[in-house]
Structures are given as C-alpha cells and as structure tokens.
Amino acid sequence: MDIPSMVMHEEADDNFIIEMLANGALHVVERPFGGDVFFRIRQCVIREHLNKLESECSTDGKKKVTMSKTKRNSNIQLHENGTGFAKKKSLEWTDELHSNFLRVSHQLAREGRCFPKDILVGMGVPGLTRMQVASHLQNCRRGGLKFTENQGLPSASRNGSSNSSQEEVNSKRCGHTPLVVTSFENQKERIKFNDGTLSGNEVEKDKDLMNNQSLIGSSSRKNYGFQNHGQVGSKRCKKGSNPFA
DNA sequence: GATTTAATAT
DNA sequence: AATATTAAAT
Numbered sequence: 734m735d736i737p738s739m740v741m742h743e744e745a746d747d748n749f750i751i752e753m754l755a756n757g758a759l760h761v762v763e764r765p766f767g768g769d770v771f772f773r774i775r776q777c778v779i780r781e782h783l784n785k786l787e788s789e790c791s792t793d794g795k796k797k798v799t800m801s802k803t804k805r806n807s808n809i810q811l812h813e814n815g816t817g818f819a820k821k822k823s824l825e826w827t828d829e830l831h832s833n834f835l836r837v838s839h840q841l842a843r844e845g846r847c848f849p850k851d852i853l854v855g856m857g858v859p860g861l862t863r864m865q866v867a868s869h870l871q872n873c874r875r876g877g878l879k880f881t882e883n884q885g886l887p888s889a890s891r892n893g894s895s896n897s898s899q900e901e902v903n904s905k906r907c908g909h910t911p912l913v914v915t916s917f918e919n920q921k922e923r924i925k926f927n928d929g930t931l932s933g934n935e936v937e938k939d940k941d942l943m944n945n946q947s948l949i950g951s952s953s954r955k956n957y958g959f960q961n962h963g964q965v966g967s968k969r970c971k972k973g974s975n976p977f978a
Numbered sequence: 979g980a981t982t983t984a985a986t987a988t
Numbered sequence: 989a990a991t992a993t994t995a996a997a998t
Contacts, residue, residue: 823988823991850981867982868991874983 739774824865833858834869 738759742749745763753761760777762770826834837855841847849867856866 826990848982863981864992868993871983871985872990 824861826869830858831869834866838870 736753736756736758738757740753740758740761741764742761743764745761750761760774762774833856834852837852838847841851841855849863849870852870853861853863853866
C-alpha cells in the first residue's frame with residue numbers, strides 16, 4: 734500500500750485513521766479543512782525541528798537542552814504572519830509593466846480583439862498569467878467606478894451580429910465583450926501617465942515575473958489611463974435567467 | 979472546455 | 989486601493 738505521509742479524507746473515522754497510521758501515515762486530516770488544521774500541522778513541523786536540534790545538541794541523548802531564542806529562530810523559519818506559511822506574492826503593476834499592457838491593449842483595441850489572452854500573448858512577459866491580465870484589465874476598465882449609462886463607445890461584437898446600437902448594448906453577455914480603448918485616440922503610440930509624463934515609443938522588455946515578483950505594499954493611488962465605457966448590464970448573470978429581461 | 983466578465987473576496 | 993479569485997455565461 735502506498736500511503737502519503739499526510740492523508741486527507743472526507744470520512745476519517747477511527748478505523749480509517751488506524752489503518753492509515755498503521756501503514757505509515759504521519760497525519761490524517763478530515764475534509765473539508767477548518768479551524769486549526771494547519772496550525773496543528775505546523776506544530777508538528779516545529780516539534781520535528783526541536784527534536785532535531787535537541788539530538789544535535791545533547792551528547793548522550795538524555796540531557797534536555799535549553800536553546801536560546803536566537804538559536805531557535807535561526808533554525809525554525811517562521812513567517813511574519815505567524816502561520817508558518819509564506820504569504821502568496823501578488824503582482825505589482827509597475828509603470829513599465831502597465832505601459833507594456835497599454836501598448837498591447839491599445840493596439841488590440843484598434844484591431845477589435847482586446848481580450849485578456851491576446852493581451853497576455855502580446856505582452857510576452859514570462860510568468861504573467863491570463864487571470865492577472867484580466868484582473869488588471871477589469872481594474873482599468875472600471876477606472877473610478879462611477880458609470881453613466883451609454884457613456885463611451887459601444888463595445889465591438891465578436892460575432893458581429895448586432896446592428897442597431899441599442900441592440901448592441903443589450904447584446905452584452907459574459908464572455909463576449911471586448912474592450913474598446915478610447916483614451917489614446919490622439920496620442921499615437923505614446924501613453925500618458927497620471928503624472929503627466931509620456932512614455933517613449935519603445936517599451937522596455939519586462940522582467941521575468943516568475944522569478945522576480947514584488948509584494949504589494951505601496952498604498953499609492955494608481956490611475957490607469959483607460960476610459961470608462963459605461964456599464965451595460967448591472968445584474969449579475971444567473972443561470973437560467975435573462976439578466977436583461 | 980476555454981475564455982471572458984461581473985461580482986466578490988482578500 | 990490593488991490584486992486575486994469565484995461564478996455565470998457562451
């Protein structure tokens with residue numbers, strides 16, 4: 734029987750636990766996780782560390798060892814959040830990254846194909862994910878939050894089926910609405926930042942995000958230069974219902 | 979099934 | 989506020 738050191742199961746009753754432990758599992762966890770599961774697991778890890786240190790320090794294996802705080806801290810890697818797990822890094826959209834994003838988005842918008850996936854490919858940044866681009870795009874589109882109905886250009890339709898503008902507006906559905914960028918109509922290739930400076934025509938190649946991500950932490954406001962296109966439908970799409978009825 | 983988007987969560 | 993994740997849609 735091949736048993737992992739930690740076993741997760743929906744019905745971890747006594748019999749199951751006994752069987753797993755008897756076959757080499759170190760820990761059995763019942764799903765779904767809740768409460769202090771990871772806290773307890775972390776304690777196991779720390780205990781292992783302590784035992785290891787203890788055996789290293791003691792000569793005969795019996796003597797209890799008192800370790801200084803610094804000694805402990807140097808041997809047990811805890812994280813500042815106290816969980817034993819590092820906080821997941823989140824991407825920071827630097828000016829450089831954002832200008833790359835804008836450059837690609839702007840071009841794609843002119844072609845009428847401004848989707849997260851296209852943007853991602855166009856940006857060519859290793860490690861950057863489609864979801865990150867989509868999230869950034871959403872943030873840029875919203876650009877302040879206040880909407881005026883029918884403000885901005887009507888969205889281009891991917892299947893090109895609609896003809897009247899009102900129908901086009903009402904044709905909006907999840908998964909179908911490309912972005913139309915209108916902020917840069919008269920700016921050629923240059924991109925204006927919120928500080929008033931213009932980017933150069935060439936955008937420097939971005940770093941590999943997989944290996945060089947930075948933590949969020951700056952509280953500085955960012956104002957991405959997208960124009961708001963107006964919210965078309967306010968209701969969240971629900972299965973089996975017409976959100977525009 | 980992949981992708982997009984609005985909404986929500988962190 | 990900025991970014992990530994989820995849920996609904998096609």
